[in-house]
Amino acid sequence: MEKKPPSDFLKSVLGRPVDVKLNNGVEYKGVLACLDGFMNIAMEQTQEFVNGQLKAQYGDCFIRGNNGKPSSLSSVSSLIRAG
Template identity: 75%
Template sequence: MSGGSTGAGSKTPADFLKSIRGRPVVVKLNSGVDYRGILACLDGYMNIAMEQTEEYVNGQLKNKYGDAFIRGNNVLYISTSKRTMSEGG
């Protein structure tokens, strides 16, 4: 899987996942629902634990959770959040 060079050297997906721990992320589920919060930890199955989690459906905030666990087989993608968390921390 060689793609265009991003200047990141030989960064693997595992390296990326390690580097974003503790940072704001967006987790998109197969159902189309977004979860935004702080990535607490994750494992090789893409099971994800998050803190300060917000649930968005069609771009609208539906729920707020303290801590949340997302089972890996539901995850479509995970990305770093470009926006800062509203209640900084």
């Protein structure tokens, strides 16, 4: 299996369903709209899950990069799981 750089992975999941898990255990599921150099994430059609239970739904969601604890592109790709 060919190892790809994290940036290739992130480009491949733009516009696709993803799961983003934060430091506090809260999980967001939605469509990845954008990711910037500060690791800020914009999602669409987002659902918020706490302890596995749906708590809220948002049209758009913005997650600050420091909430996911990423320190590099490779750690961001481990936080974002393609759905």
